[in-house]
Amino acid sequence: MLAEMGIKPAWRLREAAALPVSGDATVAAPELMVEAVKNAEDIVREPASVPAMTADAQRRSNIAALDWDGLASTVSDCRACGLCERRKQAVLGVGDRQADWMFVGEGPGAEEDERGEPFVGQAGKLLDAMLESISLKRGENVYIANAVKCRPPGNRTPEAIEIATCRPYLERQIELVQPKLLIALGRPAAQILLGQELSIASARRKVHRYAIGNIPVVVTYHPAYLLRTLPDKAKAWEDLCFALDLVAQP
Ligand code: URA
Numbered sequence: 001m002l003a004e005m006g007i008k009p010a011w012r013l014r015e016a017a018a019l020p021v022s023g024d025a026t027v028a029a030p031e032l033m034v035e036a037v038k039n040a041e042d043i044v045r046e047p048a049s050v051p052a053m054t055a056d057a058q059r060r061s062n063i064a065a066l067d068w069d070g071l072a073s074t075v076s077d078c079r080a081c082g083l084c085e086r087r088k089q090a091v092l093g094v095g096d097r098q099a100d101w102m103f104v105g106e107g108p109g110a111e112e113d114e115r116g117e118p119f120v121g122q123a124g125k126l127l128d129a130m131l132e133s134i135s136l137k138r139g140e141n142v143y144i145a146n147a148v149k150c151r152p153p154g155n156r157t158p159e160a161i162e163i164a165t166c167r168p169y170l171e172r173q174i175e176l177v178q179p180k181l182l183i184a185l186g187r188p189a190a191q192i193l194l195g196q197e198l199s200i201a202s203a204r205r206k207v208h209r210y211a212i213g214n215i216p217v218v219v220t221y222h223p224a225y226l227l228r229t230l231p232d233k234a235k236a237w238e239d240l241c242f243a244l245d246l247v248a249q250p
Pocket of ligand 1: 146
């Protein structure tokens with residue numbers, strides 16, 4: 001190989017020798033004992049120092065290769081963060097695995113934890129109504145997932161480390177579904193999809209992009225927030241119409 005590259009023979013230092021002090025004429029130049037590496041294979045056979053994959057990189061790479069069954073069983077057995085301690089079950093997602101529309105929420109609440117399906121409580125009923133308002137239906141061309149798959153205790157907002165740990169699962173889901181459009185429901189979902197801090201108010205009515213696959217992302221309010229803040233329902237309706245227009249585009 002080295003010969004092909006025109007750099008044979010290669011040389012290496014056999015003994016360490018003190019180097020002359022620069023400018024000191026009395027110090028004799030050391031005798032550098034060198035030896036030709038006669039065969040380029042000598043070099044090729046030396047063990048390569050390939051940095052080992054970190055455990056986290058290995059985990060990500062394993063998840064990125066999972067099919068639906070593998071993903072479901074890995075998520076269900078996951079103990080990668082503290083949320084596993086108090087969950088009843090992990091909640092992967094629900095719906096059409098070839099959907100054009102993929103909705104991403106924050107994390108399961110008590111009812112979702114009980115039933116193993118996202119958005120089945122009060123917020124879920126509102127989400128179903130929102131879907132219906134644009135002629136969509138859970139399970140029909142719609143897939144629903146969450147940023148974290150296990151219920152945060154007391155329905156608190158998931159912590160950054162929990163979201164980051166769960167992120168490879170969401171990434172794999174998106175890759176498997178390959179939706180035409182992602183709808184981020186609320187701020188944590190928007191932040192995980194877009195990888196940046198933002199406010200819903202500033203992010204609405206814009207076409208964002210999910211970096212892996214360049215999928216368009218529309219951001220709107222979380223249904224649980226809308227249950228507490230009824231006037232903003234009109235804005236969520238605008239966002240859904242905006243999304244509808246986007247999907248209708250050729
Ligand atoms: N809120 C969410 O963000 N996801 C659910 O699944 C339920 C409530």
